[in-house]
Amino acid sequence: MDISQLKQQAAEYAVDLVQSGMIVGLGHGSTAIYAVRRIAALLQQGCLRDILGVPCSLQVADAAARLGIPLTSLDEHPVVDLTIDGADEVDPRLDVIKGGGGALLREKIVAQASRREIIVVDEHKLVPALGTGWAVPVEVISFGWRSQALYLESLGARVVLREKDGAIFKTDQGNLILDCAFGPIPDPISLAAALNGRAGIVEHGLFLGLVTDVIVAGEAGIRHLTREEMPPRR
Numbered sequence: 001m002d003i004s005q006l007k008q009q010a011a012e013y014a015v016d017l018v019q020s021g022m023i024v025g026l027g028h029g030s031t032a033i034y035a036v037r038r039i040a041a042l043l044q045q046g047c048l049r050d051i052l053g054v055p056c057s058l059q060v061a062d063a064a065a066r067l068g069i070p071l072t073s074l075d076e077h078p079v080v081d082l083t084i085d086g087a088d089e090v091d092p093r094l095d096v097i098k099g100g101g102g103a104l105l106r107e108k109i110v111a112q113a114s115r116r117e118i119i120v121v122d123e124h125k126l127v128p129a130l131g132t133g134w135a136v137p138v139e140v141i142s143f144g145w146r147s148q149a150l151y152l153e154s155l156g157a158r159v160v161l162r163e164k165d166g167a168i169f170k171t172d173q174g175n176l177i178l179d180c181a182f183g184p185i186p187d188p189i190s191l192a193a194a195l196n197g198r199a200g201i202v203e204h205g206l207f208l209g210l211v212t213d214v215i216v217a218g219e220a221g222i223r224h225l226t227r228e229e230m231p232p233r234r
Helices: 003-015 032-045 058-067 104-112 145-154 188-196
Strands: 023-026 052-055 082-085 117-122 136-140 158-161 176-181 201-204 213-218 221-226
Touching: 003 032, 003 082, 003 117, 003 213, 003 221, 023 032, 023 058, 032 058, 032 082, 032 117, 052 058, 082 104, 104 136, 104 201, 136 145, 145 158, 145 176, 188 201
Parallel strands: 023 052, 023 082, 082 117, 117 213
Antiparallel strands: 136 176, 136 201, 158 176, 213 221
16 A cells, blocks of 8 residues: 555545534645545535635645635634644654645644644654654744744754745745754754744744644554543653
8 A cells, every 4th residue: 555545544534523514624735635635525425514624725725615615714713623634743742743835834823723633644654753754844934034044053953945846935924944854852842942932933843732633544554543542741
């Protein structure tokens, strides 16, 4: 079974948790799009009704609208019942790194507004510590971005300005992303605090304490992990 099939399995399992009448956060990325397509199919079949989607990016909004999912906003519905999204890494505490697709700011806003944040991944995304194989995306405003890069380097990161198709990548808000390779992060909470306290850093890809469920697809089948099952952080 290839990675795309595992992603689809995890996403479709998560959609089974969606109920008619819900406000549903629609995540961004190659895994979450499978959930968007499944929700659209169930709406068309009449198996789900009265769903309103809150998209986490302009790209997802366009895709969901084309598929016939009615959309709303956090201004109209500031509390989201359930969000289904992907992640770049998941640690044993169910903390995650997100932002590989560049939508981390809107994804975190929607996650914080959600009663239930469900992450869908294939088993290769599970790591012993955040940062093991993935850089932490840090969204910064364009003004003075090199000073932010120096600050991030002072925290121990190898910093790369994200580009796409030969041009500087810009987020839906027109900001830049600095991909920061820290290696395995021994204390994600302290690192997040250092990032949160810096002017010019808009947001970062450390999603700590936000995820309620992780759906993992692997060769042995589906695993449904929940935060309640995790031991307390020392």
